[in-house]
Amino acid sequence: MAAGGDAGSFFHPMDQFVVKSLFGGGEVTSPISLTNSTLWTAIVIVVIALITITGTRQRALVPTRTQSVAEMMYIFVRQMVEDVAGEGAIKYFPYIFTLFMFVLFANLLGMVPMSFTVTSHIAVTVFLALSVFVTVTIIGFIKHGLHFLEFFWPKDAPGWLRPILAIIEVISYMVRPVSHSIRLGANMMAGHAVLKVFAGLVALTLAGGLGPVAVLPLAAMVGITAFEILVAVIQAYIFAVLTCVYLHDALHMH
Amino acid sequence: MDDRERSTGPGGGATGDLAKRIAAARHAANPPSRRRMVGSMRGWELAFRMVLELLVGIAIGGFLGFAVDWLLGSLPAFTLIFGLLGFAAGVRVMLRSAEELNRRSDAGDRPDPSTPPDARRPGASSGDGG
Numbered sequence: 266m267a268a269g270g271d272a273g274s275f276f277h278p279m280d281q282f283v284v285k286s287l288f289g290g291g292e293v294t295s296p297i298s299l300t301n302s303t304l305w306t307a308i309v310i311v312v313i314a315l316i317t318i319t320g321t322r323q324r325a326l327v328p329t330r331t332q333s334v335a336e337m338m339y340i341f342v343r344q345m346v347e348d349v350a351g352e353g354a355i356k357y358f359p360y361i362f363t364l365f366m367f368v369l370f371a372n373l374l375g376m377v378p379m380s381f382t383v384t385s386h387i388a389v390t391v392f393l394a395l396s397v398f399v400t401v402t403i404i405g406f407i408k409h410g411l412h413f414l415e416f417f418w419p420k421d422a423p424g425w426l427r428p429i430l431a432i433i434e435v436i437s438y439m440v441r442p443v444s445h446s447i448r449l450g451a452n453m454m455a456g457h458a459v460l461k462v463f464a465g466l467v468a469l470t471l472a473g474g475l476g477p478v479a480v481l482p483l484a485a486m487v488g489i490t491a492f493e494i495l496v497a498v499i500q501a502y503i504f505a506v507l508t509c510v511y512l513h514d515a516l517h518m519h
Numbered sequence: 520m521d522d523r524e525r526s527t528g529p530g531g532g533a534t535g536d537l538a539k540r541i542a543a544a545r546h547a548a549n550p551p552s553r554r555r556m557v558g559s560m561r562g563w564e565l566a567f568r569m570v571l572e573l574l575v576g577i578a579i580g581g582f583l584g585f586a587v588d589w590l591l592g593s594l595p596a597f598t599l600i601f602g603l604l605g606f607a608a609g610v611r612v613m614l615r616s617a618e619e620l621n622r623r624s625d626a627g628d629r630p631d632p633s634t635p636p637d638a639r640r641p642g643a644s645s646g647d648g649g
Contacts, residue, residue, distance in 0.1 A: 429604070432601075432604050433604050433607045433608045433611060434608070434611075436576060436579055436580050436583070436601075436604060436605050436608035437576065437608035437609070437611045437612045437615075439579050440572055440575045440576050440579060440608060440609065440612050441612070443575045443578075443579065444568065444571045444572045444575045444612075447571060447575070448567070448568060448571055451571075452567075499564060503564065503568075510619065
């Protein structure tokens with residue numbers, strides 16, 4: 266019963282998502298302050314730069330391990346851009362590669378214990394998705410001019426139905442950035458929260474004097490950790506694939 | 520690109536069967552069970568995605584309708600109409616996701632270099648000429 270009173274102290278699954286200021290007692294007081302989110306965004310960027318820039322610096326014919334990792338990711342994303350968005354989209358490969366690497370490493374570094382998952386915050390993913398949305402729309406208008414609006418105008422539908430279908434098309438175009446961002450943010454947040462809940466269960470069982478039983482939630486944690494790493498990679502992949510799909514729509518308009 | 524294709528082409532000497540050996544090694548390192556796990560993960564992800572798209576469609580439609588109602592002071596009318604249109608939009612996006620999956624699984628039917636053909640479809644003996 267005594268342990269029951271302390272139960273609340275183990276369950277703080279959402280605490281890991283709190284944005285804290287690095288200096289001055291953790292309170293975020295000004296809109297411009299260095300927070301744990303800032304720190305981990307910077308770490309993500311530094312790690313990506315280390316792997317891609319310093320890894321490929323020697324440009325060896327027989328690559329080192331780091332160079333081979335960088336090359337594999339490059340080839341993987343390039344292949345994806347070619348397959349999904351088409352040949353003409355290669356111009357935009359750097360943008361998609363940057364997005365993929367950022368999401369991938371933000372997700373993966375979020376798996377490091379005590380770290381902060383940048384992509385678990387809707388604010389971050391909404392920014393990423395909106396930047397894709399705006400970029401793709403601008404590309405569409407630059408490529409096709411005002412003809413891009415025909416993308417929303419179903420030509421082969423009966424006349425009276427067209428305005429209604431056009432509204433539906435516009436709404437479904439607006440669904441994209443929302444689902445694009447919520448999917449990534451929700452997946453990362455849900456997984457990490459579940460992980461923390463099971464960690465709390467381990468602590469609770471131990472505190473309750475049921476020592477050996479703690480193996481069960483611990484085993485579940487191992488499984489969920491593996492699953493989370495899979496989710497981290499797949500979500501990064503999906504984010505990049507969807508960007509390619511949207512780009513394909515803007516370039517080819519169907 | 521050209522270099523790579525030339526080196527793996529027929530009669531490439533020492534590298535002639537390199538592609539085959541790489542494929543075999545890759546297959547050994549990536550057993551079908553693991554592929555299945557990633558496959559089911561994709562299905563789960565797709566289900567989540569479709570539900571999300573449907574809900575977001577309704578939400579955006581409803582929101583737009585509510586905005587129009589707020590401007591015109593005709594409260595339930597446009598919220599309902601746009602909510603239904605949003606539902607249709609959600610279904611449309613959902614169907615597109617399904618279509619895209621179909622397209623990708625069609626594309627996946629061509630022989631995958633990372634899997635020996637005999638291991639890919641244990642039951643199929645004919646009709647797999649591609």
